[in-house]
Amino acid sequence: MKDKIKELKIIATKLRMDIIEMLAEAGSGHSGGSLSCADIIACLYFSVMRHNPKDPKWRERDRFVLSKGHACPALYAALAEAGYFPREEIFTLRKLNSILQGHPDMNKTPGVEFSSGSLGQGFAAAFGMALGYKIDNNPGRIFVMLGDGECQEGIVWETAMGASHYKLDNLTAILDYNNLQIDGRVSEIMEIAPISEKFRAFGWTVYEIDGHNIEEILWALSPERIVPGKPTIIIARTIKGKGVSFMENQVDWHGKAPSKEEAERALKELREELERMMRDEGSC
Amino acid sequence: MKEAVKSTRRAYGEALAELGELKEEVVVLDADLSKSTYTNIFAKKFPHRFFNMGISECKMISCAAGLATTGKIPFASTFAIFAAGRAWEMVRLSVGYTNLNVKIAASHAGISVGEDGPTHHCAEDIALMRVIPNMTVIVPADATETRKAVFASAEWRGPVYLRLGRPDIPILFDDKYEFKIGKANVIKEGKDVSIFACGLMVWQALQAIELLEKEGIDAELINVSTIKPLDEETILNSLRKTGCAVSAEEHNIIGGLGSAIAELMGERFPAPLERVGVKDRFAESGPWKELLIKYNLSPQDIKEAVIRAIKRKEERK
Numbered sequence: 199m200k201d202k203i204k205e206l207k208i209i210a211t212k213l214r215m216d217i218i219e220m221l222a223e224a225g226s227g228h229s230g231g232s233l234s235c236a237d238i239i240a241c242l243y244f245s246v247m248r249h250n251p252k253d254p255k256w257r258e259r260d261r262f263v264l265s266k267g268h269a270c271p272a273l274y275a276a277l278a279e280a281g282y283f284p285r286e287e288i289f290t291l292r293k294l295n296s297i298l299q300g301h302p303d304m305n306k307t308p309g310v311e312f313s314s315g316s317l318g319q320g321f322a323a324a325f326g327m328a329l330g331y332k333i334d335n336n337p338g339r340i341f342v343m344l345g346d347g348e349c350q351e352g353i354v355w356e357t358a359m360g361a362s363h364y365k366l367d368n369l370t371a372i373l374d375y376n377n378l379q380i381d382g383r384v385s386e387i388m389e390i391a392p393i394s395e396k397f398r399a400f401g402w403t404v405y406e407i408d409g410h411n412i413e414e415i416l417w418a419l420s421p422e423r424i425v426p427g428k429p430t431i432i433i434a435r436t437i438k439g440k441g442v443s444f445m446e447n448q449v450d451w452h453g454k455a456p457s458k459e460e461a462e463r464a465l466k467e468l469r470e471e472l473e474r475m476m477r478d479e480g481s482c
Numbered sequence: 483m484k485e486a487v488k489s490t491r492r493a494y495g496e497a498l499a500e501l502g503e504l505k506e507e508v509v510v511l512d513a514d515l516s517k518s519t520y521t522n523i524f525a526k527k528f529p530h531r532f533f534n535m536g537i538s539e540c541k542m543i544s545c546a547a548g549l550a551t552t553g554k555i556p557f558a559s560t561f562a563i564f565a566a567g568r569a570w571e572m573v574r575l576s577v578g579y580t581n582l583n584v585k586i587a588a589s590h591a592g593i594s595v596g597e598d599g600p601t602h603h604c605a606e607d608i609a610l611m612r613v614i615p616n617m618t619v620i621v622p623a624d625a626t627e628t629r630k631a632v633f634a635s636a637e638w639r640g641p642v643y644l645r646l647g648r649p650d651i652p653i654l655f656d657d658k659y660e661f662k663i664g665k666a667n668v669i670k671e672g673k674d675v676s677i678f679a680c681g682l683m684v685w686q687a688l689q690a691i692e693l694l695e696k697e698g699i700d701a702e703l704i705n706v707s708t709i710k711p712l713d714e715e716t717i718l719n720s721l722r723k724t725g726c727a728v729s730a731e732e733h734n735i736i737g738g739l740g741s742a743i744a745e746l747m748g749e750r751f752p753a754p755l756e757r758v759g760v761k762d763r764f765a766e767s768g769p770w771k772e773l774l775i776k777y778n779l780s781p782q783d784i785k786e787a788v789i790r791a792i793k794r795k796e797e798r799k
Contacts, residue, residue, distance in 0.1 A: 303579075304551075304580055305580065305581065311551070312548070312551065313575065313576075313579050313580050315575075316571060316575050318540075319572055319576050320544075321544075322541045322543075322544030322545050322548065322572075322576070323544045323548035324548060325541070325544075326544065326546060326547060326550075326551070326552075326556075327551055327552055328548075329548070329549060330548065330549045330551070330553070330554055331552060333509070333554070334552065352540070353538075353540045353541055353544070353572075356535075356538035356540060357544075360535060360536070360538070363536075
């Protein structure tokens with residue numbers, strides 16, 4: 199277990215480095231929200247989910263839908279690392295003829311389960327996938343990641359109601375709760391708290407965790423946490439821009455890519471973190 | 483003998499229940515209107531393949547898309563204004579952009595919804611749906627065509643918008659009628675003018691043709707039940723023969739069948755065109771037959787449009 203946690207921490211840091219590299223190369227994109235969900239995405243793709251990059255359409259696979267589609271650099275980094283496509287592709291992000299669109303495209307990118315970015319729709323589509331799996335007695339699980347600002351969309355609550363009505367215990371949502379959205383703090387723009395109580399009232403099983411603590415993430419995503427007949431949501435407290443000191447908790451880094459110089463500074467920090475982790479057994 | 487009538491929404495509900503027998507993958511979603519869209523027939527027969535979403539059309543459309551990714555053939559139904567209007571952006575992204583195999587069967591289209599009034603009418607949906615890439619738009623003219631369109635939609639790979647109406651209207655075609663997605667059908671041949679109609683306006687056009695015959699005008703009637711992809715060749719072949727056209731639809735004259743015909747004629751066959759439709763205004767509550775008259779969708783309106791089109795053609799000579 200200790201080795202697994204260390205391995206996932208290393209992978210998450212590598213994903214962060216790839217996120218910085220691809221965004222700097224693209225010259226635009228969403229840094230903050232990609233970095234905040236990197237630990238969770240690392241745990242999903244490299245520990246929790248049953249999936250096969252050699253057979254992306256495997257019928258019984260677990261699926262992940264990134265409903266907060268603007269964080270796709272994190273997803274692309276994970277898909278490349280898992281082997282869905284060659285890593286070099288990440289440097290084509292947002293460029294003409296790329297398989298990596300500015301927001302996820304299921305028809306262009308191997309491993310992307312749904313086209314998302316217009317907030318709330320990925321959540322409702324994941325609900326449909328979970329319903330489809332139930333009809334077929336498919337044992338796969340459906341994971342979906344929401345942003346906190348995204349919860350201001352009406353369709354999120356339509357879906358929250360639907361998933362518990364249809365008792366979709368094969369659906370697990372993860373809320374990347376970094377408390378920042380484009381215009382400012384979520385609590386100031388349009389308060390979503392108390393979010394756990396809201397989902398509980400809608401019939402969901404709710405777990406609250408530190409979204410950067412690998413042990414807590416793995417605990418919450420374990421099938422043992424599922425309460426039969428109820429969908430699950432993990433409220434993951436995160437830091438926007440996590441891992442890069444000058445991006446952390448800065449609202450301006452929502453929809454901005456680092457310059458070459460900023461990217462070098464960010465990569466230096468992340469490289470040092472990576473080296474420290476490789477060296478220091480105790481840190482795990 | 484009483485004329486055989488049936489609404490296209492009822493024909494849809496009946497066909498869907500039949501289709502359910504043949505195709506295990508067909509699942510049906512509704513948003514609390516299953517008694518009005520007649521998906522309740524399917525629901526009763528296949529309760530485990532029917533999902534009521536409650537009053538939440540946006541979720542319904544994206545959920546249908548999610549179901550399609552698991553190999554299902556979802557038919558999602560509600561009133562046209564809610565499917566095409568309220569949930570438009572879900573249709574665009576979750577269904578159009580993904581190009582998933584979702585069928586949106588929207589009833590209560592047009593103004594023949596009647597007494598419920600403009601909040602529930604929908605004279606905008608053809609425009610809204612046909613601007614979405616990958617979307618196929620079908621407007622059946624009667625119960626027979628609706629049944630065939632339901633079966634054809636299930637075989638068609640990709641998004642389909644099926645436009646259905648509330649009122650009982652005459653059954654125009656028998657079982658021998660051939661329906662093919664993307665094919666316009668010549669209902670009556672003629673030489674003086676081409677009438678391109680869809681939905682219940684095909685029936686209105688047939689009545690207009692009787693009026694025109696009395697005045698010695700020989701009109702050709704084409705049922706353009708697939709608005710997109712448009713059957714350009716059938717339309718152009720008719721125009722080459724008649725030299726002028728009238729479009730007739732239970733829709734705003736902006737953006738619907740008339741616009742599609744105008745786009746084609748502008749590029750390929752400039753000639754006089756008169757558009758019959760709702761003249762860019764909201765209708766009102768009232769009995770549907772009276773609404774069709776007040777809002778210029780009657781056989782008389784088609785007849786007058788035909789006369790104008792022919793006059794313009796003559797003036798060009």
